[in-house]
Amino acid sequence: MSKKRKFHYNRLRRILISLMMLLLIAVPIAANAAGTKTGNAAAQEQSDTVTLANLPAYAGVPFVAVNDNVPYFTADELVTTSFETYSELDKLGRCGAAYANVGKDLMPTEERGSIGQVKPSGWHTVKYPDIIPDRYLYNRCHLIGYQLTGENANEKNLITGTRYMNVDGMLPFEDLVADYVKETGNHVLYRVTPVFTGKNLVADGVLMEAESVEDAGEGVLFNVFVYNVQPGIVIDYATGESVVGQTPAAVPAAAPASAKSGTEKAAVTNTAPAKADTAVPVGTTYILNTNTHKFHLPSCASVKQMKEKNKEVFTGSRDEAIAKGYQACKNCNP
Amino acid sequence: MILFAAVDQKMGMLFNGRRQSQDRILREKLIRMADGHPVWMDGYTAGQFSEAEREYIRVDETFLSKAGKGEICFLERPSGEIFGIEKIVLARWDKTYPADVWFDAGLLNGMRLTKTEEIAGYSHDKIILETYEEVRRL
Numbered sequence: 001m002s003k004k005r006k007f008h009y010n011r012l013r014r015i016l017i018s019l020m021m022l023l024l025i026a027v028p029i030a031a032n033a034a035g036t037k038t039g040n041a042a043a044q045e046q047s048d049t050v051t052l053a054n055l056p057a058y059a060g061v062p063f064v065a066v067n068d069n070v071p072y073f074t075a076d077e078l079v080t081t082s083f084e085t086y087s088e089l090d091k092l093g094r095c096g097a098a099y100a101n102v103g104k105d106l107m108p109t110e111e112r113g114s115i116g117q118v119k120p121s122g123w124h125t126v127k128y129p130d131i132i133p134d135r136y137l138y139n140r141c142h143l144i145g146y147q148l149t150g151e152n153a154n155e156k157n158l159i160t161g162t163r164y165m166n167v168d169g170m171l172p173f174e175d176l177v178a179d180y181v182k183e184t185g186n187h188v189l190y191r192v193t194p195v196f197t198g199k200n201l202v203a204d205g206v207l208m209e210a211e212s213v214e215d216a217g218e219g220v221l222f223n224v225f226v227y228n229v230q231p232g233i234v235i236d237y238a239t240g241e242s243v244v245g246q247t248p249a250a251v252p253a254a255a256p257a258s259a260k261s262g263t264e265k266a267a268v269t270n271t272a273p274a275k276a277d278t279a280v281p282v283g284t285t286y287i288l289n290t291n292t293h294k295f296h297l298p299s300c301a302s303v304k305q306m307k308e309k310n311k312e313v314f315t316g317s318r319d320e321a322i323a324k325g326y327q328a329c330k331n332c333n334p
Numbered sequence: 335m336i337l338f339a340a341v342d343q344k345m346g347m348l349f350n351g352r353r354q355s356q357d358r359i360l361r362e363k364l365i366r367m368a369d370g371h372p373v374w375m376d377g378y379t380a381g382q383f384s385e386a387e388r389e390y391i392r393v394d395e396t397f398l399s400k401a402g403k404g405e406i407c408f409l410e411r412p413s414g415e416i417f418g419i420e421k422i423v424l425a426r427w428d429k430t431y432p433a434d435v436w437f438d439a440g441l442l443n444g445m446r447l448t449k450t451e452e453i454a455g456y457s458h459d460k461i462i463l464e465t466y467e468e469v470r471r472l
Binding site: 219221311 | 350430442446456
């Protein structure tokens with residue numbers, strides 16, 4: 001072989017080897033990426049099948065469990081690197097699914113900024129001070145809560161949500177996830193999908209899915225639909241218009257009887273329904289002041305100042321405390 | 335037996351078979367409260383304690399009937415009757431979490447709140463410890 005031919009042969013061989021190495025590296029990455037996309041897309045398709053039509057009507061509890069509280073994630077989605085993605089707005093300006101693998105590194109390190117400049121689909125600034133303690137019917141409701149990924153005025157992450165859905169429905173789940181991540185340093189795969197009927201501008205509710213990654217769901221696992229309702233208000237979901245009116249019962253079912261006398265105590269109550277998966281609180285503990293006829297949360301500072309002879313422990317609903325002739329403390333606002 | 339439980343603002347304990355929350359500072363506090371005695375619990379609850387903390391705990395699936403007078407039982411997954419409660423200590427999270435199992439507030443009937451203590455947790459800004467004792471013991 002001539003020197004010139006040998007040079008060309010060696011050059012060709014180096015190029016071929018480089019190409020083969022490139023293929024060896026690139027193919028698994030591409031396959032993995034495609035697999036992740038496919039897994040997420042497949043899971044998303046399943047969560048997209050959740051509509052108000054195949055869920056029980058709102059009946060006084062802010063959320064209902066879906067798919068036995070098991071999220072629609074696939075195994076290949078459970079990774080230990082943090083990420084967050086938000087869907088593009090659709091032609092009607094509506095949000096789609098927000099999806100994240102929440103880790104400590106995504107969590108905010110500063111207070112939330114202003115989000116008032118965002119006007120989500122169906123937005124109306126409307127107050128019902130006689131019905132809603134915080135007056136305003138609608139909140140700019142984060143799909144993925146600020147405490148999880150630190151998203152401020154991201155229009156792809158804000159929907160028109162009732163105060164009730166935001167505070168009573170979504171916030172407890174967001175806090176559960178946030179505190180778990182802060183405590184353990186683990187990740188939680190998390191997706192919130194707003195559910196719209198037809199061309200409505202206001203969502204019927206949101207599907208919230210979460211699974212802790214490093215412990216395979218042992219710490220956090222849920223799949224719930226949170227209703228976008230406000231007790232005492234009727235909402236036109238097509239436009240966001242609203243009026244005062246009759247809504248399904250907002251008062252939870254009565255507390256089961258429990259107490260026994262002496263040292264023989266009833267077991268701690270487990271009232272979780274097997275199928276309906278709806279939560280029914282059994283009542284709250286309040287401290288009654290038999291002198292002033294105010295009632296307080298046990299942690300209220302006023303309780304420490306109260307004379308022992310005036311203290312009475314009461315378990316039941318807020319309404320029951322009021323029915324007994326007691327007024328809510330204005331400091332702890334029980 | 336001193337019954338110890340962690341509850342949220344609405345007395346919730348569990349959701350979907352999982353504890354609502356946990357905090358390492360609270361675990362340290364609990365061990366200090368036991369003052370050298372073992373803290374009784376089941377295997378599920380033991381799962382949140384580190385290897386270094388294991389020497390302070392006693393794990394038994396029927397721990398509520400095994401604990402002696404003045405010993406603390408850390409209850410997370412309630413089932414069955416509870417006998418011989420001398421005192422209840424509730425560690426109240428500063429939030430409301432989703433719940434489908436609640437602490438039976440009826441256990442506090444006939445008891446009086448005798449002490450509240452606020453501690454700062456690791457993942458919780460504030461945890462309130464509430465001690466309830468039977469009225470006749472006061």
